[in-house]
Amino acid sequence: MNTQEYINSGIVESYVLGLASPDEVQELMQQVKLYPEIKQAIEDFELAIEANFQQNATPVPAQVKSNLLSILEAEFAPVVSNDAIPNAAAKVVPFNTTAPPEAPTVKPLFNWQLLSAAAMLLFIVSACLNIYFYNAAKTSANQYQALLTERSSLQANIEVYQTKLEEMGNGMKTMLNPSMKVVKMPAVKGMEGNTATVYWDMTTKDVYVLNNALAPAAADKQYQLWAIVDGKPVDAGMLGDCAMLCKMKNIPNAQAFAITLEKKGGNATPQGTMYVLGKI
């Protein structure tokens, strides 16, 4: 196999950029074992890519670093500094056990040297245990804090969902109210797939609209509802980001409802394309 040709085939760049298929990667790894110049080519391109990105580095908000150090705090290896273990140099004073010359040698009651050494050992062990337990306690405290934070964010999520559910429940009540006139709005010709429904309270004359399936509007556009009164379109409000039903303007009288796509904020008279139309 022509190594130079292989190196210049684009496989090296594919691999480094993460675009090579598993088969291509496998073949490349095999070739690398045989030809060291391929490994060099890979490394050269990796360095070129890295240099390009370092030259074009983007400043990062400082918040990110502090967040990371906080999030990962419990996952870093504990730092044991050199003065963690206190200098326990105890003065060892041997107890003078010289007996009176005529008496036989008396066995000392306490071997002070041994006792001091044992005491020092116990002290060191105790100090080490203290450090260990302190770190463990600190880790637990941090984990506890992390849990508290997680819990309060979960709590916030629950509250958001509760509000949404409540909104949807209210929407359902409105739709099923017997005094509601349901006006289905099918798609006009050329706009197949779009539908919406108007719920018109015949006692209060409040109008609600349900977006069954309207194509998503672009960022600078918004759907607008119109009531057709005596042949003329009357603005009935803009369709916002409603959980279920959107409350629109109060319409005392109409023969039909229609929805057009206008600029964001709407127009006094319909300028945009009509999507759906429902006759009463």
Added chain:
Amino acid sequence: MTQTQKLTEAQLIDALQQRQQAGFAYLYDNYSGAIFTIISSIVTDKELAADVLQEVFVKIWRSFDKYDASKAKLYTWMLNIARNTAIDTVRSKAFNNSQQNRELTEFVYENAGSVETNTDKIGLRKVVHTLKDEYKVLVELSYFQGFTQDEIAKMLDIPLGTVKTRLRAALIQLRTMIKP
């Protein structure tokens, strides 16, 4: 490990394997800017991009045992994690914003190219933008938008073989343009 001490890649890798905070801090200080560039090339929203950067560094730290120095250099490995996370973020955001409950794959096909990615061309994306059109679109779709060659062939209605050879040629040209 002091602030001013410069580490070799091997030393840095070692510090990270030992799970040392100083190693992580060094990694962040020296690489976050470069990593942020690829993320910002893909994620338009500045705040979201910062969130993604944070997510990426957590991923890098937590999956560090999977890093194989014999397969790629440290930056290459991190860059790929960042690119993939950024693409996943953009795709799931666009899907959530859509009011239509269609299959994700169907949505992704139909919105290829129109999914809101960063038009502010920085770094590598700026270089890609200077390639000729037929090369540019392939690198855009595969590298910055994450489509497989198979998907690209279907989307552009060209044979898979053409996609393969053209993409290779595009990358070779890209290499000559970024060579220091």
